[in-house]
Amino acid sequence: MEIVLAIVIGVLYGAGVYMILRRSLFKLILGLSLLGHASNLVIFTVGRLTRNAPPLIPEGAYTLAAPYSDPLPQALILTAIVIGFGVQAFAIVLIKRAHRITRVDDFDVLSTQQV
Amino acid sequence: MDLLLVLPIVIPFGTAIVCLLLWDRVVWQQVITLAGMAGLLVTGMVLLATISEDGVQATQMGGWPAPFGITLVADLFSAIMVLITGGMGFLVILYSLSSMDRPRERFGYYPLFSIMLMGVCGAFLTGDIFNLYVWFEVLLISSFVLLALGGESAQLASSIQYVTINLLSSTIFLLAAGMLYAITGTLNMADLHQQIPAVEQQGIVLALAMMLLVAFGIKAAIFPLFFWLPVSYHTPPISVSAIFAALLTKVGVYALIRIFTLIFVQGMDGVHQLILVIAALTMITGVFGAVAQYDLRSLLAFHIVSQIGYMLMGLGLFSSLALAGAIYFMVHNIVAKANLFLISGVVNRLRHTYDLKKLGGLYRTQPALGMLFLVPALSLAGLPPLSGFWGKLMLIRAGLEAKDYLIVAAALFVSLWTLYSMIKIWNEAFLKEQPEGAASLAPDPDVEQRSIWFMLVPVIALTAITIVLGLAAEPVFHLMQRAAEQLLDPSEYLGAVLGS
Numbered sequence: 001m002e003i004v005l006a007i008v009i010g011v012l013y014g015a016g017v018y019m020i021l022r023r024s025l026f027k028l029i030l031g032l033s034l035l036g037h038a039s040n041l042v043i044f045t046v047g048r049l050t051r052n053a054p055p056l057i058p059e060g061a062y063t064l065a066a067p068y069s070d071p072l073p074q075a076l077i078l079t080a081i082v083i084g085f086g087v088q089a090f091a092i093v094l095i096k097r098a099h100r101i102t103r104v105d106d107f108d109v110l111s112t113q114q115v
Numbered sequence: 116m117d118l119l120l121v122l123p124i125v126i127p128f129g130t131a132i133v134c135l136l137l138w139d140r141v142v143w144q145q146v147i148t149l150a151g152m153a154g155l156l157v158t159g160m161v162l163l164a165t166i167s168e169d170g171v172q173a174t175q176m177g178g179w180p181a182p183f184g185i186t187l188v189a190d191l192f193s194a195i196m197v198l199i200t201g202g203m204g205f206l207v208i209l210y211s212l213s214s215m216d217r218p219r220e221r222f223g224y225y226p227l228f229s230i231m232l233m234g235v236c237g238a239f240l241t242g243d244i245f246n247l248y249v250w251f252e253v254l255l256i257s258s259f260v261l262l263a264l265g266g267e268s269a270q271l272a273s274s275i276q277y278v279t280i281n282l283l284s285s286t287i288f289l290l291a292a293g294m295l296y297a298i299t300g301t302l303n304m305a306d307l308h309q310q311i312p313a314v315e316q317q318g319i320v321l322a323l324a325m326m327l328l329v330a331f332g333i334k335a336a337i338f339p340l341f342f343w344l345p346v347s348y349h350t351p352p353i354s355v356s357a358i359f360a361a362l363l364t365k366v367g368v369y370a371l372i373r374i375f376t377l378i379f380v381q382g383m384d385g386v387h388q389l390i391l392v393i394a395a396l397t398m399i400t401g402v403f404g405a406v407a408q409y410d411l412r413s414l415l416a417f418h419i420v421s422q423i424g425y426m427l428m429g430l431g432l433f434s435s436l437a438l439a440g441a442i443y444f445m446v447h448n449i450v451a452k453a454n455l456f457l458i459s460g461v462v463n464r465l466r467h468t469y470d471l472k473k474l475g476g477l478y479r480t481q482p483a484l485g486m487l488f489l490v491p492a493l494s495l496a497g498l499p500p501l502s503g504f505w506g507k508l509m510l511i512r513a514g515l516e517a518k519d520y521l522i523v524a525a526a527l528f529v530s531l532w533t534l535y536s537m538i539k540i541w542n543e544a545f546l547k548e549q550p551e552g553a554a555s556l557a558p559d560p561d562v563e564q565r566s567i568w569f570m571l572v573p574v575i576a577l578t579a580i581t582i583v584l585g586l587a588a589e590p591v592f593h594l595m596q597r598a599a600e601q602l603l604d605p606s607e608y609l610g611a612v613l614g615s
Contacts, residue, residue, distance in 0.1 A: 020283075025275065032282050039286045043293030072302075073293065076245055080289055083252045087285075090256060091278055094263055098271040111272045111346075 005045045012038035023107045025095045032091065036084040040077045047073025117174040119165060120187045122158045123197050123236040126151055127204075131229035144225040145212055151229060152205035155236070159198030166194045167594070171601065171611040173242065181612050182303035186242035188612050191598035192442060196239045196369055199449055202580075203361045204232045206573035207453070211354040213569035214460055219264050219352065227264070228358070231257040238366050242612055244292050244378075245302045247370065251288065251334070255281050258363060261355050262347060273347035280343040284333035291326040294319070295378075305612035307378045308605060317382055324379040324386060328371070335367025337427060338396040341420045345404060348419070349412035349469075353460030356412060360419050361453035365445055368426045372441065375430060376602040391431035395525040398424030402532040411459040411469040411544070414536060415452070418495070421529060422448045425510055428522055432513045438599035440509030443592065447502035447584055451491040454577035458488050461570050462544060471540065476549035485545045490578045492541065494585065496534035502584035505592065 012034050019031025050069040057064055104110055130151030134144045166172055166189055173188035175181055189197070208228065215224055234254025241247050259281075263274040296302050298319055299310040314320055329340070336344040344364070348356050375383065375390075401421025408414040426448070429441020461484060462477065463469055478485040494501035507530060514523040584591060601607060 020279070028275070028279060032279065035283070035286050039290045039293075042290055043297075046294055046297035048297075073296065076289075076293060076296070079245075079249065083249070087252070087256055087259075087278075087282060090259055091282070094259070094271065094274055094278060097263075097266055098268075098275060101266065101268050101271065107275070110268075111276070 001049055002045060005041060005049075009038050009041045009045065012041065025099065025105050025107055025110070028107070029088065029091050029095060033084070033088055036080070036088070040080055040084075043073050043077055043080070119158065119162055120172060120174045120189055120240060123155060123162070123201070123240060124187075124233055126154045126158060127229040127233035127236065131226040131233065134226040134229065135223075138223075141217070141220045141225075144220070145208075148208050148225040148229060149205070149212075152201065152208050152232075155232065156198070156201035156205045159194070159201035162189060163191070163194040163198050166191055167597075171607045173611040180614070181242070182301045182306035185246050186303055186305070186612050187240050188242035188305070188608065189240055190601045190608055190611075191594065192369075192372070192602060193239045195442065195446065195594070195598060196365070197236055199446055200232060200235050200239070200362060203358060203449060203453055204228070206576055207354050207358045207361070207457075210357070210457055210460070210570055210573045213565040213567060214354055214464065215352060216265075222264060224261070224264065227257045227261050230254075231261065231358070232362075235362050235366055239369060242304050243302050244295060244304055244307065244374075248285070248288055248292055251366070251370075252285060254363070254366065255285065258359065262351050262359075264355075265351070267350070270350045273350045276343050277347040280333060280340075284330045287326050287333075288330035291323050291330060294326075295323055298323075303612065304373070304377050305605070305609045308380070308609060309613075311378060312381055320379065321382070321386075324375075324383065327374055327379075328386070328390075331367045331370045331374070332393070333367075334364065335371060335423055335427075336364050336397075336420050337393050337423060338400055338420075341397065341401070341423075344420055345413060345416045348416040349410060353412070353456060353463065356416075357453045357456035357460070360415070360456050361449045364419055364423055365426075365449060368423060368430075368441075368445065371427070372430050372438070372602065375433075376438070377605055377608070387431050387433050390427055391519060391522050394424045394427035394431050395522050396424075397421070397427060398525055398529040402529045402536065405536045406532060406539070409471045409543075411462065411471060411474075411540065412456070414471075414540065415455050415459060418455075418533070418536070419452060421533065422452065422495070424529070425507065425526065428510055428514070428526060431522070432510075432517050432519065434513050434517060435596065435599045435603055436509060436516065437513035438602055439592065439595040440506055440513055442598055443502075443509060443595045444506035446591075446595075447494065447506045447581070450577050450580050450584065451494045451503060454491040454574060454581065455488070455495070457570070457574050457577065458484070458491070461567070461574065464567060464570065471543035473550060474544040475547045476545075478545040485541075487574055487578050488545065489541070491581055492537040493534075494581045496537050497530045498534075500585045500588075502581050502588075505585060505588040509592070 016031045016034035019027045047070055053067045053069050055068040055071050102110055130148055133147050137143045171190045176185040231254050234250050237250035259278050298314050301310055333340045398421050401417055405414050405417035425444050426441045429437045494503040497503040497507040511523050
């Protein structure tokens, strides 16, 4: 399972970097979002994958029994996803606004226009 | 006691909420934000006094003992930074009262400003690396909006670069935080300090240190990751530029100093050498960039980069004197740099341009403003007895003690060029004859009718602080020295967070 996830992460990073290096503003957003997903998956994977082992303390015990899946990486990912959504929403609005004002989707044109 | 650590976060948050409720009443927002910033300033003073008396303070959120819960912790370094944040927030808001234009005020300038300061204070106070990421995001997203607010096309193009590069750095930061958790099983910075030496593969630790160096380095605008700063910092209104220049890059520097004194301590000699090289290159490229500029704000923006180099130099030398010098230099730089930005705003108010080629003759009509400019400008260049001199003196002495003569030479060389670029502003804006046709530049109708005094009071106050920091160097130096010793010997910090 780790192998599959590692390949998926690699593909996501590759695609994300490729998209960011394009000059199109729209692809920039897609690229950023792919990179965010790739990072979340990395945290998920390094947090060790375990199945059928919820982190629940059995009745009468005080600590977790040995095979349990760590909930913290998932909490981190959840927070990161929420933050990522917020920032992506902002980036989309920003780029839509830039497009409406300048009518270009090419970053080089946009950044040289102002100079 | 717990309250004192929470207040620097709760006050700006509360201010922002009340401002959002009073969305249509800009005057009320102004009053409330000003009051909130004054509260933050007072809290900062009380916090610094308490920590100076009683030592490092920590509190656990939600009653979970560290390392499980989220810790808020303040040592002298954090307290100094919170105090200066409150001070800058108050003065910049005062300045905004007469310099911010109405449309931006109506679209939430004041609540955004408060939220950004909440993020800054949170980043200074948190003792948990993931929480640090969250506070970074809080301050970043409000800074994104502040930068783009107004929607001029120059602003939009620069915002896109700023947003992209900061999202990339956040991704790297998140990744490093997640992997730190994977190898140590903790996110608490004090606990990480204890767990990191026990990690078997120190190579991974070094790799994570490098990832965090890149992530914070982008935010701190170090060489070669600084290019986003000069393209973005000169586009928004001057009070936004001023607060960005004062605080945002310094949060990056703060995070670098914190992780390299608390988390990554052992086996980092090569990293310190690397940081010194980066510091020298940052200073030199920044100042050469500045020398080439003819727009007042771009010139000052490049200067921010150059000055970051000095702070890194303190971290790279890594002795108690060097760290004390770095902290002193940060305080001095926040005050002097913000002041120069605010003065350039006053110049723009008087002449309606930032272009040095179109300015001129200001000293003849406004000699007092000329004097107000000279103090932070000379301080930045490092002339005694102003604050910049003492900061540089401490750093250079630390460099000589460590026998790192190259970095000392770079620091002195860059000082000369800083002086040159300040003299350039002085000559072009204040001394030379006013060029023909410059008076016909149109004023900004939204701002013009308001009193200029709210702009001058913060400038005068910051100038006074620069002079006082220079004249009272002795007691300030002792405070910085104690802060540096706390950084180098974190036993008190660990005791406060983890309980002994």
